[in-house]
Amino acid sequence: MSAPASRGNDAAITAAALRSDRFRIEREADWQRLEEILGRMEKGRIARLSDADLLDLPVLYRTVASSLSVARETSLDAATLAYLESLVQRAWFLVYGPRSSLGGWLRRFFGGEWSRSVRAIWPEILVALSLMVVGTVVGWLLCASDSQWYYSLVPGQFLDARQPGASREVLLGTLFGNQSQPHLSIMSAYLFNNNAGVAITCFALGFAFGVPPLLLLIQTTTTLGSMLWLYHGQGLTVDMIGWLSVHGTTELFAILLAGAAGLHVGRSMAFPGELSVLDAAAKAGQRASVVMAGVLIMLAVAGLLEGFARQLIDNTPGRLVVGYGMLALWLGYFTLLRRVPPSSEAE
Template sequence: MKAPTLSGLFGRKQDASPPPDIEAAALRSDRFRLAREGDWQRLDTIVTAMEENRLRRLSDDDVLALPALYRTTASSLAVARETSLDSATIAYLESLVQRAWFQVYGPRQGFVRWLGGFLGGGLSRAIREIWPEILVALAVMVAGVATGWLLVSGDQDWYFSLVPSQFADTRVPGASRAVLMESLSTADSAGGLSGFAAYLFQNNASVSILAFALGFAFGIPTLMILLKEMATLGAMLWLFSTRGLTLDFAAWLSVHGTTELFAILLAGAAGLHVGRSMAFPGGRSIMAAAAESGRRAAIVMAGVVMMLIVAALLEGFARQLVGDTLERLAIGGSMLVIWCAYFFAFRRVPPGAER
């Protein structure tokens, strides 16, 4: 439905003289309109140009005047409603105020543009801003691997406490080299692997989300989750090392692990970032500190979800179809290089920051 226009609303001629009360109301409406329609027309012109992406035709004065014109027109609408001016004037002002509100306060970009900014520098910038937490999370994860290795090497019963039952089928202490090697073999085809990929994504996503969500408790639960998850990896690494399959296991794991573990690392770091800001808010209130760090962590978690999808595809397909150790290492190593380059070397300059 086409929005009302000033010429259509206020340029009508009356064929007969109206009753005195109607004539008085019309006169009052005309005076109200004539005193303000210059601002309305200017706002209409500015908003129309913005809606048609003709910003270059607007002067600096027009752009600076937009908020004030919007408030003035909104005030006129309130007065028009309060004094029961003619319905045509109210309808025009309602349409104009709605259009102007969208230009002044509405979203400044659509999803495609947001996604371009997110992938084009927003995500990598957010990750670089939490680098202290990334280092802490990385240290805890390395310590978790070492802890799992040492516990199981000292007492093999720890293996069954650390490794979930679905992973401890044939991969248990005492298993032969042939049995362990078989567990690293490829599938015959890609059939049925999509379901496996979906399961892995769900499992890895739950760990990452939990590590992030518990960060509000000053990051302590997050550290415990990272330690526990990596202790499982340390226990399995010890098992395969006892049969001389350390490199084969590392290659098998690297196909998806460099992406998956990186995602879990970032999720844990995001949780620690929120927890640290709440424990040490500085000159801000705890709520303000949590809100600021939460916005940054949310961007990181959006990237974590993206990485987990990639990891699930790699784990459900590439790892199951590529059996050569060197090829697996090449895939895993390439993914690690890509992620590191994207997160830490890619530094897009925001528009307007050039000098």
């Protein structure tokens, strides 16, 4: 490399270093003040912050974010960029991030936020419940009119011994005597994944103005009606209801709420009122997302009940007690718990 070129490179490096130093000197006071405030907050010393510190926090955050943008565009030194990126990330979390710890969020969620969100969509719950009843009745009547409908309405995994023409003893064998079935935990995980897929699909389709959830709810319950018809033909209706109720009161309740949440979003988009479609969908989506968080919890409980309790409890009265006890628990929570505790500060 020639001497003039070398001197030119050295001059460019020196100029860049000076520019970086000048940039830091002009703004470093704001960076240091923001870092001091963040340090106190991260150590749980929010009470020691002055009113001026709290008021300046979002202003300082925007100032440092602007500094980071300028530093990136002007290709300042890597150390300055790394420092500013770290500072902006910490500030973003404290300014815009969650205001409560995980424990605080759980207390608020189970302390009334979930139940309040469910009660807020009660019109859609009534519609979804009506559709599920209709689907069950339609499945029963179709199979009663022509048994070939059973093969169209019932998924393949249930078409083992549970088919039209099966004897009472064969059908009884599918309901009882499975306590020693291996790999119950694997079955529980599979059932949760399957049911969660149905519920999430039902909710997600609500963005198509609520029509697909209506069809999915009916389709899901036609299977239930078909299987009830099959066992009724051998005088096993009560035993079948007991077999289903262990997990079904929780599982079907969860699917009901998921369908209602999807309908709520779809209805808000179809009839936004004074809001724009996007604003109405966003508002409904916030409420529906709380409902769906609870739905996933219910489905996890249903998966455990279906994978373990239904196999281990080998009598109809015990299954009915567990199933309808769970239903009473859910109904009691949604109807009686109305208070929403205030958000907790980050611990």
